[in-house]
Amino acid sequence: MRRILNLNQPGTVFLKGIGLFVVVIPAVLYCTLFLLSGAEIAIVLRGMIRISFAIGASLFVILLALIIVEQIQDYHIDVQYQNNRDRKLPLANGNYECQYCGNQKVKENDKTCRVCGKELK
Numbered sequence: 001m002r003r004i005l006n007l008n009q010p011g012t013v014f015l016k017g018i019g020l021f022v023v024v025i026p027a028v029l030y031c032t033l034f035l036l037s038g039a040e041i042a043i044v045l046r047g048m049i050r051i052s053f054a055i056g057a058s059l060f061v062i063l064l065a066l067i068i069v070e071q072i073q074d075y076h077i078d079v080q081y082q083n084n085r086d087r088k089l090p091l092a093n094g095n096y097e098c099q100y101c102g103n104q105k106v107k108e109n110d111k112t113c114r115v116c117g118k119e120l121k
Contacts, residue, residue, distance in 0.1 A: 014063040021056030
């Protein structure tokens with residue numbers, strides 16, 4: 001995987017956009033339509049409401065697709081992590097880190113972690 005998809009920040013932007021196009025803009029247009037119900041502009045306002053809903057629905061579908069892709073990606077990252085969990089991670093200072101508890105004082109020849117007692121490879 002070259003890039004990791006993370007929707008923490010963009011998800012909020014998507015939700016604001018969906019709310020804007022599905023709730024706020026149609027509500028304003030509907031109120032305007034209610035006030036100008038006899039005018040010929042009512043046809044244009046109804047069309048604008050439909051377009052706004054369509055844009056909001058499109059944003060929702062895109063967000064849903066991105067969430068599905070992120071969940072699949074997170075599953076694969078978790079599987080990779082679980083497969084390598086019992087290994088010592090080398091650190092820059094010559095020590096190793098236990099992936100179970102985060103102890104960074106594991107030595108190269110240690111078979112178990114001194115803090116959590118788990119076996120390490």
